[in-house]
Amino acid sequence: MRRWLFADQLGPHFLDGAHQPVLLIESKAVFRRRAFHRQKAHLVLSAIRHRAAELGDRALHLKTETYREALRRYGEVVEVCHPTSRRARDFVRAQEKVTVLPPRGFVTSHEDFAAWADGRRGAARLDDFYRHARQAHRVLMDGDEPAGGRWQARFADVPRPTELPPPPAPVEDDIDAEVRDDLDRWAAEGIEFIGRDGPRRFPATRDEALYRQQHFLIHRLPHFGRADDMLADDPWLSHSGLSTSFNMGLLEPLPAVRQAEEEFRAGHAPLSSVERFVRQVIGWRDYLWHLYWYLDAGYPAGAHTRGRSSIPDWFATLDAESVHARCLSAALAAVRDRGWTHHAVRQAVLGNYAVQRGWRPTDLVDWFERAFVDGHEWAMIGNVVGMARHAELSAVTTDAYAVSGGHINRTSDFCTGCRYDPKQRLGADACPFTGGYWAYLHRTRERLHGNVRMTRALKQLAQIPDLREIVAQERSRGDDAP
Structure with a gap:
């Protein structure tokens, strides 16, 4: 069955098998309805079009005013992994010819989180979930104990590095040029954007995302989390620059965490920095995702x-x-x-x-x-x-x-x-x-x-x-x- 991929489901782990057909949809109404940052609109469209180019004949790439129009034009049953917003979830559930699969792109399942949270009696705190995730997925564990003997590793009292290489910048191509022309035309038609246009700074393909991840593991992971200072002339500090790649589904979180742990085990990065990265990826990120669905409409309404x-x-x-x-x-x-x-x-x-x-x-x-x-x-x-x-x-x-x-x-x-x-x-x-x-x-x-x-x-x-x-x-x- 053809798999419909949203713009935040673009990695290979959202497909089953090397030959599965794919549906990719660009909905103009998404950008007409609300004023997005110009660079965000560019990144989303560039990622969809790059994925379509990668998949070739396997991909049906539709550019329509709405998702509903695209599904009607296709006319056959499609399946889609659980969307990442309530609005999108409610939409796909209401379509007769759309089968909704369990979510992907996160480490802990909905069922496992619900079982854990139900047992906390209203006190489902991040720190407790983080420990649960570490134990359940055997990340940074030495037997039954956390590596180093502490769940939150202490940083050595060392100064913040004065210079770190910034994340590698993607190289724009003809697809990016086409996207920029389309966005210029949309703006002339009255679709509003905020922010300035600029060179694409974040990965739009899995290869770009993997390259940035590898660069981070080598150059920035050893210093990750050492300081949360805010510096006017250094926007990156020791941060990974990987959030867009995780959130667009270009990177899979658990393999990234495993590679970070390998850097620690090999002596290439200190436990304190690796543990902080692990906490962000399988702790905080998964926690926010699951809390969004666990509390559902009561969060943040009310x-x-x-x-x-x-x-x-x-x-x-x-x-x-x-x-x-x-x-x-x-x-x-x-x-x-x-x-x-x-x-x-x-x-x-x-x-x-x-x-x-x-x-x-x-x-x-x-x-x-x-x-x-x-x-x-x-x-x-x-x-x-x-x-x-x-x-x-x-x-x-x-x-x-x-x-x-x-x-x-x-x-x-x-x-x-x-x-x-x-x-x-x-x-x-x-x-x-x-x-x-x-x-x-x-x-x-x-x-x-x-x-x-x-x-x-x-x-x-x-x-x-x-x-x-x-x-x-x-x-x-x-x-x-x-």
């Missing part, structure tokens, strides 16, 4: 995700020039120019500012999905609602992720040369993240009461003599660009 305002235009359209706060301006410029920032910038700058201002989480999830090349609803909900929303659902983590300008100053070089002072919470020079942090804690103090990680901060809040003036200052600032 009272716990309320917000008082939507995202302002300057943020939504990546207008970095209108922003004076250097960290926020640099973060928006990075997304505008690359469609990507690493997780520390997403959480400590972008998500943090949105949380402080009380923007609606559902709008923020939608923005992250559209603005980031690796953005998917299932991944962004956990980060935005779970971490950046102070773990309101309690199922994600107890970590709180609203921070002041002082934290940004300690973990970045953004504050150097900024017009605002991260130590000031009141006045013309007050950092909007510092004043915003205390105003946010004041606004949400009753809801945060009982969060053990916030006990100290809430005690400090009660001792601030000029709190009323800070709250008034941040209220007057509103959603204007800081």
Whole structure:
């Protein structure tokens, strides 16, 4: 039977057999309905067209206005692996001639996660799941014990490397040129995009993804996770740059983790860095995916995700020039120019500012999905609602992720040369993240009461003599660009 591959199911592990026929669909309505980052649209279309070229006669490649139109034109029964969004799942389930298979591209199955979570009695925490996954799949285990004797390996006290080779850039070809021409034409027809066009920075084929993965294992894995610093002139630090390849299905997570473990066993990478990579891939990534389906429509819908305002235009359209706060301006410029920032910038700058201002989480999830090349609803909900929303659902983590300008100053070089002072919470020079942090804690103090990680901060809040003036200052600032 012909297998329909979505744009995030493009690897060989989504097929059964070397000769299985494939259906690939480009839906123009997907891009007409919401304004995606131009580079994300390019990556998605380039990946689909490259896959069609690789498969040759095995692939039926349809370019239509909607998925429904393409299925009607094909007219025969197709099968598809479980999609990665609820909207897509509900659509394929409603089609008479579509058979839905179990999901692929993740390590733990839906059934195994549900059985594990059901036994946790409402406390399905990431750390516990990570240990479960390590044991179940025998990753970084020495017998029944974790390698090195600890589930979370400690980093040696060594400085961050001053230079690391960036991930290898893909070489564009005629397919990319065709995609760029099509997107130019669509824009002229009125389809809106955000962000800037630019050279394709992320793999669109499995070969490109494997090459980047191998480069990471050799050059960057030994330093992975050593520091979560945010540096204006180094967008990559020691991050892998593999998130798009995993999320588009070009790479399979468990084999990647096995190769990373081999680097540790061979003495080429320290346990601390390898363990952090393993935690990200089979821990955090799988955890977010399964939580999305396990909690289903209750996540993030409902009272716990309320917000008082939507995202302002300057943020939504990546207008970095209108922003004076250097960290926020640099973060928006990075997304505008690359469609990507690493997780520390997403959480400590972008998500943090949105949380402080009380923007609606559902709008923020939608923005992250559209603005980031690796953005998917299932991944962004956990980060935005779970971490950046102070773990309101309690199922994600107890970590709180609203921070002041002082934290940004300690973990970045953004504050150097900024017009605002991260130590000031009141006045013309007050950092909007510092004043915003205390105003946010004041606004949400009753809801945060009982969060053990916030006990100290809430005690400090009660001792601030000029709190009323800070709250008034941040209220007057509103959603204007800081």
